[in-house]
Amino acid sequence: MNGHLRAVEIRYVKRFDRLDRLMHGLLMLSFLGLAATGLPLLFSTTAWASRVSHLLGGFLVAGRLHRTFAVLLIAVFLTHLGRIVYKVALEKDYGLLWGPRSMVPQPRDVRDLMHHLQWFVGRGPRPSFERYTYWEKFDYWAVFWGMAIIGGSGLLLWFPEAFSRAVPGWVFNIALTIHGEEALLAVGFIFTIHFFNGHLRPEKFPMDMVIFTGRLPEAELKHERRAEYERLERTGELGDLIVRPPSERSWLAGRLFGTSAVLIGLTLVGLIIYAVAAHGL
Amino acid sequence: MSTRGAIATAVAVWALALTISARVPGAAGPQAAAPPQAAVSAAPPPANTDCLACHEDDSAVRADGRPVVVKLAAYEKSVHGPLWCIDCHTDVAKAEFPHAEKLTKVECATCHPGPVEQFGVSVHAKARASGTTVAATCVDCHGTHDIRPSKDPESRTYHLNIAATCARCHGNADIIAKGKIPSDVTKAFADSIHGRALSRSGLIVAPTCSDCHGAHDILSPQDPQSRVSRAHVPATCGKCHEGIENQFGSSTHGRILAKGTDGGPACQTCHTAHGIQRAESVGWQLSVIGQCGTCHADRIATFRDTFHGQVTSLGFRTVAGCADCHGAHEILPANDPRSPISPGRLIETCGKCHEGANANFVKYDPHADKHSRARSPVLFYVTRFMTVLLAGVFGFFGLHTTMWFTKEVRVRRDRRKGRA
Numbered sequence: 282m283n284g285h286l287r288a289v290e291i292r293y294v295k296r297f298d299r300l301d302r303l304m305h306g307l308l309m310l311s312f313l314g315l316a317a318t319g320l321p322l323l324f325s326t327t328a329w330a331s332r333v334s335h336l337l338g339g340f341l342v343a344g345r346l347h348r349t350f351a352v353l354l355i356a357v358f359l360t361h362l363g364r365i366v367y368k369v370a371l372e373k374d375y376g377l378l379w380g381p382r383s384m385v386p387q388p389r390d391v392r393d394l395m396h397h398l399q400w401f402v403g404r405g406p407r408p409s410f411e412r413y414t415y416w417e418k419f420d421y422w423a424v425f426w427g428m429a430i431i432g433g434s435g436l437l438l439w440f441p442e443a444f445s446r447a448v449p450g451w452v453f454n455i456a457l458t459i460h461g462e463e464a465l466l467a468v469g470f471i472f473t474i475h476f477f478n479g480h481l482r483p484e485k486f487p488m489d490m491v492i493f494t495g496r497l498p499e500a501e502l503k504h505e506r507r508a509e510y511e512r513l514e515r516t517g518e519l520g521d522l523i524v525r526p527p528s529e530r531s532w533l534a535g536r537l538f539g540t541s542a543v544l545i546g547l548t549l550v551g552l553i554i555y556a557v558a559a560h561g562l
Numbered sequence: 563m564s565t566r567g568a569i570a571t572a573v574a575v576w577a578l579a580l581t582i583s584a585r586v587p588g589a590a591g592p593q594a595a596a597p598p599q600a601a602v603s604a605a606p607p608p609a610n611t612d613c614l615a616c617h618e619d620d621s622a623v624r625a626d627g628r629p630v631v632v633k634l635a636a637y638e639k640s641v642h643g644p645l646w647c648i649d650c651h652t653d654v655a656k657a658e659f660p661h662a663e664k665l666t667k668v669e670c671a672t673c674h675p676g677p678v679e680q681f682g683v684s685v686h687a688k689a690r691a692s693g694t695t696v697a698a699t700c701v702d703c704h705g706t707h708d709i710r711p712s713k714d715p716e717s718r719t720y721h722l723n724i725a726a727t728c729a730r731c732h733g734n735a736d737i738i739a740k741g742k743i744p745s746d747v748t749k750a751f752a753d754s755i756h757g758r759a760l761s762r763s764g765l766i767v768a769p770t771c772s773d774c775h776g777a778h779d780i781l782s783p784q785d786p787q788s789r790v791s792r793a794h795v796p797a798t799c800g801k802c803h804e805g806i807e808n809q810f811g812s813s814t815h816g817r818i819l820a821k822g823t824d825g826g827p828a829c830q831t832c833h834t835a836h837g838i839q840r841a842e843s844v845g846w847q848l849s850v851i852g853q854c855g856t857c858h859a860d861r862i863a864t865f866r867d868t869f870h871g872q873v874t875s876l877g878f879r880t881v882a883g884c885a886d887c888h889g890a891h892e893i894l895p896a897n898d899p900r901s902p903i904s905p906g907r908l909i910e911t912c913g914k915c916h917e918g919a920n921a922n923f924v925k926y927d928p929h930a931d932k933h934s935r936a937r938s939p940v941l942f943y944v945t946r947f948m949t950v951l952l953a954g955v956f957g958f959f960g961l962h963t964t965m966w967f968t969k970e971v972r973v974r975r976d977r978r979k980g981r982a
Contacts, residue, residue, distance in 0.1 A: 325875035326866065340878040401965035416962075438869070441926075442918040450926030455944050457869055458932060462948035466955060474959040483970040 292499040294513075295524045296491050300364070305492050307357045308424075309542050314350035316468045316549055318343045323461045324556040351435055358428050381411040381512055384422075390415040409507035416478050420471075427467045434460040469553065472546035480543065488543070493535025494527035607655040613647045616660070624663055636708040670700045680778035685785075689741065696731065696741045703727055719777075722760055724770040725751060750837035774798050790835070793819065795828040809891040827857065844879045854884045864929040887911055887928065 297305075318337060321330035337343040368374045376382045394415045396408035413421070434456035437444050441453050480488045491497040503510045513519040527535075616622050617632040624630060637643060648655040653666040671678035681687055681700070689697035703718060710717035718727045725748070731737045733748035751757045751771075759768030774790055781788035789798045796816065800807025810816040810829070819826030832853050833839075839846035851874055855862030865871040865884070873881045887903055894901035902911040908924040916923065930938045932945040 321876055322869070322872045325872035331876045334876045334878075340873050340876055341880060398962075398965070401969045403969075442916050442923060445918075445920060445923035445926075448922070450923050451930070451938075451940065453926050454868075454930040454938065454941050458867075458941060458945055459948060462945070462952065466948075466952050469952075470955060470959070474956075474963055477963050477967070482967060483974055 291526060293496040293524050293526050294499050294502050294519070295496050295522045296502075297495040299495065302492060302495050304357055304361055306538065307353060309538075311350040311354035311357065312467075312471065313542060313545055315347060315354065316464070316472075317545070318347040318350065319464055320468065320549060320553065323465065324553070324560070326560055327552075327556045329552050330556070348439060351432070351439075355428075355432060358424070358432075381509065382413075384413055384418055386415070386418055386422075390418060409511075411506060411508045411512070414506075420475055420478075423467070423470065427463060430463045431460055431467065434463075465553070468549065472550045476543055476546060480539070488536065488539050490527070490532060490535050490539075493539055494531050496524050496527055499523070607648055608659070610647050612659075613654070632707050640705075640707060640709050641711045641714075642707075642709055677778045684778060684780045685782045686780065694741050696737045698731060702731065721766055721770055722764065724772055725757065725760060728771045747836040750834070754836060754838045755840045756838060769802060773801070790830075792826075792828050793822065795830055799829045806891050813889075813891060813893045814895055815893055825857075831857075847879055847883060847885075848874055848877060850885070851883045860931075861929055864931045867932065868928055868930065870928060882915060882928075886914070 317333070321334040321337075321343065324330045334340055334343055337346065365377060369377055377384070379385055379387070389411065393408050393410060396405055397415075399405035400407050437448070437453060437456040438460060444452075479485065479492075489497075499510075510519070513522065614632070614634065617630055618634055620629065620631050622630050642650070650668045651665055652669075652672075654661050678700070686698045690699065705718055710720075712719040712721070714720060715722070717723065729748040731741070732743060733746055735746070737743070738746055752761065756769050759765040760770055776789055781791075783790045783792075785791060786793065788794060796807050796810055796819070811820070815827050817826075819828055832850055841847075851862070851865075855865075862871075866875060870882045874883050889902055894904075896903045896905070898904060899906055901907065909919050909921065912919040912924050912926075927938060930941050932938060932941050935942045
């Protein structure tokens with residue numbers, strides 16, 4: 282950074298509103314809770330699983346916690362869906378369904394992926410990204426897929442006697458298998474790939490604070506999402522999005538919460554790897 | 563007999579008894595009526611008091627320094643107290659004094675021919691015959707001069723003391739090694755429900771070593787005649803657990819065992835021989851699942867994949883283990899209508915825990931095998947799909963992440979170089 286800029290306060294751009302951040306926070310909380318209370322079952326033959334399970338107060342308590350976190354996650358998911366429906370149907374914000382501000386995968390994402398891969402191997406410049414990158418969209422839709430698969434099978438397993446009036450018993454065999462395997466996919470993905478993409482890669486290390494503070498430095502936005510930055514400049518929206526830097530308190534709180542989550546997540550990944558190495562899948 | 567004759571005999575017996583009681587320490591018994599061989603020996607044989615002249619002396623020792631003292635108080639209280647020393651140490655009757663250090667071995671069989679004959683076929687006698695000098699003989703269990711009747715709580719062979727008596731050798735590492743005893747089972751027994759019933763609850767009806775193994779005629783478990791041979795174990799346990807023996811006899815396991823093939827389990831296969839735990843204890847109920855798995859390896863593997871298997875594996879007993887569905891001693895195959903897992907009884911069996919279980923519910927497979935297309939086709943393909951999905955996602959993003967990381971590291975290095 283040049284010397285004469287030092288006196289100037291760094292300009293911040295707003296990226297997520299308060300509810301988005303709250304949603305992500307509750308998502309983290311419920312996801313970590315579900316992982317910690319569920320993984321012992323998946324690796325029940327290991328010594329750590331038994332220890333964690335007893336530490337949580339036994340299998341009945343762990344089960345109750347698991348279902349509590351599940352209800353929280355479902356509530357977060359439904360709230361988010363409700364917000365999208367509200368914005369699209371009532372506020373007529375069709376930009377959420379298609380275009381640069383939409384989470385819906387579009388041809389641009391395939392091009393971005395290709396260019397990104399080319400940049401990795403030194404065969405092109407760093408691509409210019411829009412508001413949501415292809416890997417962020419993958420994370421986002423993975424939650425929908427996960428909610429349907431894990432949430433659905435979880436509900437079946439929660440009330441087997443009631444559901445058996447509608448489906449044959451062997452469906453519960455399938456439900457348990459996909460609940461576990463899909464959970465392994467979700468946990469493994471979030472605690473390695475998402476952590477890396479979002480926080481742990483050299484450019485972001487140790488943590489991208491934008492999801493906790495809701496704002497990021499203007500220079501960072503320009504560097505990372507040039508397409509979005511230029512669009513905001515072009516439409517004149519940028520001016521409305523300029524905000525004050527995050528308060529010390531919100532920054533610290535985000536760091537504390539985020540770091541704890543990353544540490545818990547990486548610990549669980551370590552335990553999974555240990556279990557798979559020692560006992561196989 | 564005339565009255566006078568009877569009186570004369572009585573007086574003679576009284577006089578004789580008086581004489582003997584003056585000579586022999588302790589009360590006069592019928593065996594002590596006269597010193598043995600008194601009629602044929604020229605010199606009168608030594609009385610117990612003669613022996614005690616030396617053997618009461620704490621300081622009298624053999625050539626190698628070992629004391630020769632016989633603890634008179636213990637001897638007087640022993641079951642043999644009324645006997646003469648020379649009744650057992652027969653060669654001393656004719657010996658010159660001081661007699662030779664090495665005496666003839668005491669023949670217990672002279673008075674106890676039955677038990678000694680039984681002992682002759684025992685594992686202890688056979689071990690001795692094959693040169694194992696540490697193998698037990700009469701004195702190792704009964705003692706020497708201090709032998710008490712087994713009804714006496716002080717006796718080594720009193721019911722509540724037998725386990726400790728056996729443990730003197732069977733819990734002694736040195737003797738276990740020298741005697742080639744397979745393992746130390748004394749600690750397992752002490753912690754078992756039987757051992758605790760004896761030692762903690764003082765239950766005289768609780769079984770001790772000899773109740774299963776016998777006393778004088780203990781045989782190796784490999785000997786088909788043994789009380790604890792595989793084939794005989796159910797009958798041996800059935801001496802107390804008669805109802806269970808009856809159930810077991812008509813079960814699949816019992817019938818296989820009765821056929822005499824090696825595969826059939828007996829009581830100890832599941833319960834262990836010495837470390838038998840209380841059947842109500844959670845620890846045992848969980849560990850016996852693994853015990854079933856030692857024979858039914860494929861069934862335990864599929865069980866562990868289910869919720870029942872996972873929770874029990876974590877150490878909780880709130881869900882079904884093997885016996886909850888299959889039964890325990892009365893286990894029968896599913897094609898037997900009496901079996902709790904027979905199709906006709908499944909709703910009742912699952913319903914024990916799952917209130918509201920119906921015909922649809924019991925189509926659940928508690929041993930679904932994700933690797934078997936024949937048994938669980940849908941599960942088989944679902945598992946395959948999940949494997950491909952996981953491999954695909956982690957494969958792609960693993961590579962993506964690695965490349966990204968490498969690139970960013972390179973960019974940083976170049977920037978640092980550029981600055982420098």
